[in-house]
Amino acid sequence: MELLISVMVGVMIATGTYLMLARNVLRFIFGLILISNAANLMIFVAGRLTPESPPLIPDGADVPPDIVANALPQALVLTAIVIGFGLFAFALTLVYRGYQSMGTLMSDEMRLAEPEEDRQ
Amino acid sequence: MAEAAGEVPRAAGGPAGWISILIPAAIFVWLVQFVPAIASGEVILWAYDWVPSLDIRLSVILDGLSLTFALLISGIGALVTLYSARYLGNHPEYPRFVLYLMAFMFGMLGLVLADNLIALFVFWEVTTISSYLLIGFNSDEAKSRRSALQALLVTGTGGLALLAGIIMLGNVAGSFELSVILSQGDMIRAHPLYAPIVILFLAGAFTKSAQFPFHFWLPNAMAAPTPVSAYLHSATMVKAGVFLMARMNPAIGGTDLWFWTLTIAGGFTAVFASILAMRQTDIKQVLAYTTLMALGTLTLFIGAGTSDAIKAMMLFLVVHSLYKAALFLMIGIVDHATGTREAEVLRGLGRKMPVTAVAAVVAAVSMAGIPPLVGFIGKEFLYKAGLELDQGMFWVTGAAFAASALMFAVAGIVALRPFFGKLAETPKPAHEGPVMMLTGPLVLAGLSLYFGLFPDTIEAWLVAPGTWAVYGDPTVSVDLYLFREVNAAFILSLVTFATGAVIYAIHRPLRNWLGRVFEANPIKFDPGWDQVLDGLKALAAWQTRHLQSGVLQRYLFTVFATLGVAVGLTIWARDALAFDLDLSSELDGLLFKHWAVLIFVAAGSILTALTSSRMTAIVCLGVVGIGVALIFIMFSAPDVAITQLLVETLVVVLVAVAMLKLPHLDLPGRRDKRPWHGVLSIGVGVVSSAVLIAVMQGDIDRRLTDYFEITSWPEAYGRNIVNVILVDFRALDTFGEIAVVVVAALAAYALLRGTHYKKPVAAKEDEA
Numbered sequence: 001m002e003l004l005i006s007v008m009v010g011v012m013i014a015t016g017t018y019l020m021l022a023r024n025v026l027r028f029i030f031g032l033i034l035i036s037n038a039a040n041l042m043i044f045v046a047g048r049l050t051p052e053s054p055p056l057i058p059d060g061a062d063v064p065p066d067i068v069a070n071a072l073p074q075a076l077v078l079t080a081i082v083i084g085f086g087l088f089a090f091a092l093t094l095v096y097r098g099y100q101s102m103g104t105l106m107s108d109e110m111r112l113a114e115p116e117e118d119r120q
Numbered sequence: 121m122a123e124a125a126g127e128v129p130r131a132a133g134g135p136a137g138w139i140s141i142l143i144p145a146a147i148f149v150w151l152v153q154f155v156p157a158i159a160s161g162e163v164i165l166w167a168y169d170w171v172p173s174l175d176i177r178l179s180v181i182l183d184g185l186s187l188t189f190a191l192l193i194s195g196i197g198a199l200v201t202l203y204s205a206r207y208l209g210n211h212p213e214y215p216r217f218v219l220y221l222m223a224f225m226f227g228m229l230g231l232v233l234a235d236n237l238i239a240l241f242v243f244w245e246v247t248t249i250s251s252y253l254l255i256g257f258n259s260d261e262a263k264s265r266r267s268a269l270q271a272l273l274v275t276g277t278g279g280l281a282l283l284a285g286i287i288m289l290g291n292v293a294g295s296f297e298l299s300v301i302l303s304q305g306d307m308i309r310a311h312p313l314y315a316p317i318v319i320l321f322l323a324g325a326f327t328k329s330a331q332f333p334f335h336f337w338l339p340n341a342m343a344a345p346t347p348v349s350a351y352l353h354s355a356t357m358v359k360a361g362v363f364l365m366a367r368m369n370p371a372i373g374g375t376d377l378w379f380w381t382l383t384i385a386g387g388f389t390a391v392f393a394s395i396l397a398m399r400q401t402d403i404k405q406v407l408a409y410t411t412l413m414a415l416g417t418l419t420l421f422i423g424a425g426t427s428d429a430i431k432a433m434m435l436f437l438v439v440h441s442l443y444k445a446a447l448f449l450m451i452g453i454v455d456h457a458t459g460t461r462e463a464e465v466l467r468g469l470g471r472k473m474p475v476t477a478v479a480a481v482v483a484a485v486s487m488a489g490i491p492p493l494v495g496f497i498g499k500e501f502l503y504k505a506g507l508e509l510d511q512g513m514f515w516v517t518g519a520a521f522a523a524s525a526l527m528f529a530v531a532g533i534v535a536l537r538p539f540f541g542k543l544a545e546t547p548k549p550a551h552e553g554p555v556m557m558l559t560g561p562l563v564l565a566g567l568s569l570y571f572g573l574f575p576d577t578i579e580a581w582l583v584a585p586g587t588w589a590v591y592g593d594p595t596v597s598v599d600l601y602l603f604r605e606v607n608a609a610f611i612l613s614l615v616t617f618a619t620g621a622v623i624y625a626i627h628r629p630l631r632n633w634l635g636r637v638f639e640a641n642p643i644k645f646d647p648g649w650d651q652v653l654d655g656l657k658a659l660a661a662w663q664t665r666h667l668q669s670g671v672l673q674r675y676l677f678t679v680f681a682t683l684g685v686a687v688g689l690t691i692w693a694r695d696a697l698a699f700d701l702d703l704s705s706e707l708d709g710l711l712f713k714h715w716a717v718l719i720f721v722a723a724g725s726i727l728t729a730l731t732s733s734r735m736t737a738i739v740c741l742g743v744v745g746i747g748v749a750l751i752f753i754m755f756s757a758p759d760v761a762i763t764q765l766l767v768e769t770l771v772v773v774l775v776a777v778a779m780l781k782l783p784h785l786d787l788p789g790r791r792d793k794r795p796w797h798g799v800l801s802i803g804v805g806v807v808s809s810a811v812l813i814a815v816m817q818g819d820i821d822r823r824l825t826d827y828f829e830i831t832s833w834p835e836a837y838g839r840n841i842v843n844v845i846l847v848d849f850r851a852l853d854t855f856g857e858i859a860v861v862v863v864a865a866l867a868a869y870a871l872l873r874g875t876h877y878k879k880p881v882a883a884k885e886d887e888a
Contacts, residue, residue: 001706001709001710001714002706002813002816003703003706003813003816004706004710004714004718005718005751006809006812006813006816007809008718008721008722009808009809009812010805010806010808010809010810010812011721011722011725011726011805012721012722012725012744012805013804013805013808013809014725014801014802014804014805014806014808015725015726015728015729015801015805016725017680017797017800017801017804017805018729018794018797018798018801019728019729020676020680021673021676021677021680021794021797021800021801022673022792022794022797023673023792024785024786024792026734026782026785027785027792029775030728030737030741031729033741033745033771034725034728034741034744037744037745037748038808040748040764041748041751042808042812044751044752044755044757044760045812045816046812046815046816047820047825048816048820049755050755050756051754051755051756052754052756053756054756054757054758055756055829055840055841055842056839056840056841057829057832057833057839057840057841058839059839061833062833062834063829063830063833064829064832064841068756068829069755069756069757070820070822070825071825071828071829071841071842071845072824072825072828072845074757074759074760074842075842075845075846075850077752077757077760078759078760078763078842078846079846079853079854079857081760081763081764081767082763082767082857082860082861083857083860083861084767085767085770085771085861086860086861086863086864086865087864088771088774089774089864089865089868090864090867090868092774092775092778093867093868093871093872094871095778095782096778096781096782096871096872097871097872099781099782099783100781105782105783107671107672107673108671108672108673111670114670
């Protein structure tokens, strides 16, 4: 399963990269969502995959059972998901606001700060 | 400046004036007390730890070489500041000038006295920067600014080379202390890094001392006020390169590389500069080129390296400083008084300016090398050292002879013609200079005469200790004399006078002829410099155009390509993928639900990338997000899965809402096809997969996890370890995470509120 998930993560990163390279900034946002999902998965998978044994300590015990999933990457990914969402929400608002002001979603046409004629 | 001459000056330039005169004078007097000790062969060391961790100490070495330089710097400094107080005292920027001059003087003193190479380099740069400010003192003239920048760039580049050389030498010798390095000459000369060290040090020295082919900046630097030219460009700064070579001679001198580089560059510079000097009509420019000649001669004799050559070099160093500073100051007085420096215009000033004439003639006679001036002794010893060389005898002696003969002619041009003959018309009526300005030239000319008549004094005080320091052997005997016997050197001197006299007699037709020759010469250094600078600017513009395109796509392309190449090369170089892929065991444990999730996520990603329908893209993103949540569930991360589901739902809702107001992904009839981006993306994806696979092959470090598992209940009373990590062990991180979300929400709110205002672009169009 590890090998196949690694390949799947690669597919997500490849498609995310392709989308982020697009002219249309909405596609850029899509790519951002994909890459942030892929990054979370990468951290999770790197902590090793353990099926059906969540990191919980049973009642009455002081320590979890011998075989239990790695808790550390889970905590990291939880934080990362939320922060990724914050970034996404802000980026989407920026795209929306940018369209309102400039009337385009094409990144190379957004030239309010650096008009084309100013460049040599 | 010239207009100010008739006005009543503020008394000696005001406080700035007398402070600037007193400081160098006091330093000079203070230094004089060390002369007996140094003359008896003592070397005084003093140190203060500056940056101990980097072995940088503010240490002082006072030996014959540094004392000679320090006395010249402070002594001529005092005379020059005295002169400046009258020459520039009325200038509105005079205090600024004094500040620069003092900064320069301290830099120069630090440079010659430093025993630590890093400290030496710092002072070296201080002189570079302060000389930039001094050359560009008349900053409202484009010519001044250009000359200043040229000097800064040439000497600054050499300074960088010097720094590299210093670091290499410090590593080789194991110390930056000169007193340690100088005793390790044999080890350094045998080291494989010896040649690079020499080349880097010489790059610094040659640029600073304007040796060919870096000679072009020095004549241009004459745009500076005359006192600056007299001080920096004859007696002190340009000699810093010579000083460096002399200082390092015991450590890195004495090899064939050193001998031939220095003698060829020095000899060529000396002769070439003397010829260029004949070409000039502006006397200040003539003096500038003769300074180049002197620097070339000094380099030539450091390279020659015998004890006699070093002796001659030390003597000529002092001789040249005395007569050249005097002549520069003299031409400043003449310029002040008559309003011109043209050799063709100035005639017969001797009657109107008798004192100036006396100083000028004495200094010029020393320059010509005529007895009984000390210049004669200097020239005699150059010849004597040259004739006794084992290798390169003809080259060294020949160069010294040619330069001296031309010098003889130049002395006639700068001191004979302007002061004798019939008085000619000048822009302003000639009159004698003020006492403050005459003091410098008179004192310096007097010293030239005194040392000529009593060579024992200069021998004991300066030349002998200096020779010991540069030659690295305190047993060398130095015996200077004006005349003792008719020997080969004396005969060569007589031939020099005869040749020089002939050149002087024909110097006007010669000048015209040289002018035509150089006009026809295609290689021009000064315009060449402009071309180099223009090329550099064009390169910078070209580079900026390509790196800073202002197109988001290109920036991102660069970022992703760098990521892919850097990580990919690392994997390849480290051989991180060298293991056997065991596909059968991989496929064995795979259930239908695993297959389904893998396929859904991969297919969803690919479809998002390829579709031009917004609805399809949102749906596919949802599928991918939920697939990721399912992976979290299957592999024992229920908390993560819940969060993921929640966030994914929000993402889809937000994108859907935003889309109500946004246009379609592609313009009608256009499709999004970018094959090169596709290639790059696949590369980045492959590299990412490879990284993850490589990580999975290695051992996992579970120390943190183990700690959390053991302490979760006993210490934090939580049975869900992930939650305990988030709210207890790493609570501050979680707080930061909440802060990020709040800031993002506030920023998004601010952006959205802004949409109610009128658009600035539209407003402009309305007006039009």
